[in-house]
Amino acid sequence: MQVLQQQFQVPFSYQVIFTKHLFDSSNKTLCDFISNFGQSNFRKRILFVIDKGVADAHPSLTTSIIDYFESNAIADLAPEILVLPGGEVCKNDPRFYEEVVRAIDEHRIDRHSFVAAIGGGAFLDMSGYAAAISHRGVKLIRIPTTVLSQNDSGVGVKNGVNYLGKKNFLGTFAPAVAVFNDVAFLATLEDRDWRSGIAEAIKVALIKDLAFFEWLEANVEAMNSRDEAAMVEQIYRCADLHMKHISGGDPFELGSARPLDFGHWAAHKLEYLTDFKIRHGEAVAIGIALDCVYSHLIGAISLADCERILAVIKGLGFDLYHPALAENDCQNLHKGLQEFQEHLGGHLTITLLKALGKGEEVHEMDFPTIQASVALLAKHA
Template sequence: MSNRYRELSVELGERSYPIFIGEGLLGTQDLSAFVSGAQVMIVTNETVAPLYLERAKASFPGKRVDTVVLPDGERFKDWQTLNSIFDGLLEHRHTRKTLLVALGGGVVGDMAGFAAACYQRGVPFIQIPTTLLSQVDSSVGGKTGINHPLGKNMVGAFHQPQAVLIDTASLQTLPAREVSAGLAEVIKYGLIRDQGFLGWLEEHMDALVSLDPEALAEAIFRSCACKAEIVALDEREGGLRAILNLGHTFGHAIETYAGYGNWLHGEAVGTGMLMAAELSALEGMISRDDCDRINRLILRAGLPDKPPVAMTADDFMGLMAVDKKNVDGLLRLVLLRSVGDAVVTAEASPENLALTFARFCSST
């Protein structure tokens, strides 16, 4: 590894791993040291492959590098597509010593990571996230999985990568809509744990939206540092880690309602965070001004602030009841005790939840 990057560590004992963040890392770093055998399998998708696959292959000199190119999109985050990774591994006779590489966004990362968790009962893998959302969120922390027709991420594993390589240059090819989706998760870190970062984001949101490299690098570093800290404290989501789900229970309902892939995950989370903020205000935890402040930042990030127009309170309730954040029938939600301090609670009143839906849903 050269020295033109910043490095973080996710501290998980023998499962600890580094996160490298820098401009132009992909293709200029030798990653062979992470491969214990002779084989590497790069998993990517048809959008990312033409842009970055050759550079990724060049990162493993002296190794036999095979590739699986998946179709692009959340709707392919299913068993059938996952199985095409196993097909590729078995057709090319990859052994337990192989290394998988996830080159792409969150869907590629979740699927390649889950394939690594399951192939021959577990092989190592590296995350090379190429979208803002995956760089600041899904590539760090070891959550992997696929969707089920009855719910998102219902089938999966905790499987930590050997390393995360974040090349900030890859964001320059990212569609604006996906930049916004990633910024939703960036804003989340400020809301749940870092009021100072939220202030920094309010100062630099325009720079971020216009892809200013230095602003992006700083936002990614601070986001990953926050996530790494939370994951180190609670790897398997026994408690604290659940605050990372701010806006996600509402958001998953939106994604499922809209059909996977029609709303981007970050877009749904952005609106979901506004609904969580509204409920927090109704519960008397944050002020109306706090809500307005969050709403402004979400809009400046280019994110929607309302669920799909036809979606009703009943739609939300039906879809949220099966969400896996539930434990024995209690609807657990992440709310804001104050801006910069999240809490997981099953205590929100049904009346305030109904009022939240009433304020966000145009239809009844």
């Protein structure tokens, strides 16, 4: 039997650059990036696609972009700036990503050119997918505009849209060439969205970084008063931990590596059980609370530690409980665990806590203990 062995590594690198007012004419961050990117003998074009929620909250954004590229001749700005709905709706209807693909074609964005996407996590997922499948991948610049996308999904390597009624059924792993975290976009967020993204920071701090958890604990008030410097610090540390998890593991999840999903099995189910009326981060906060109480009940962490965690979550303004958890004697919630197992390919892996700042993988969860955890949380409602 003749065999040819193929083997290679594909290198990826990108920066997450923290800035403020990215399109101010005096801000050279984007300008420097584009000028230095790739080879000078290729024409560079750039197409902007913007989340309608962001465009509405920042009415001068489009003009600023046009002015920026007029005063900095670094790339040919596509004459059309696409504004499309953000949020889950843009992932549910294929017409939106098809619209981005259409614009990529029409404005001749090739593999040496850029799609720059400005918006929340769902919008970046959708537009990133369009960029990834066009010409086998045009260069993507991500400009996340929410706490959640700046500290988590926006700095990662995934994209996707929903299909056949299934979340992220279509998608690819496709790192951006750069991510610009512009803190100015956070100023216009509702309190609920400002808060919601912090759940991912609690998550990653609890399983990876005690010092960061203690920092969060010390900065509850700063967060609640919308202190910008504290928020940037939180985003920076959270993004850093997420990025290290990706680069230190299996970035494209070719093996059995999984994302950082502490607190997420229950969160996913809760989003469905509440018809997505609660935000992802709000569901994650409850999911974390549940898995912390569970970790305590099986003796992995002390009551004092458990209460410290719940105090931070509650202090930030999150609910610790939702009645949907207890529905049908917790059977609905428990079904989420089975679905999570199915999603993982039949072999369950759940992260619990073994200490503050230390996660531990387990391969089963006890149903009566889940019920007891829900009952304990209900007292906090």
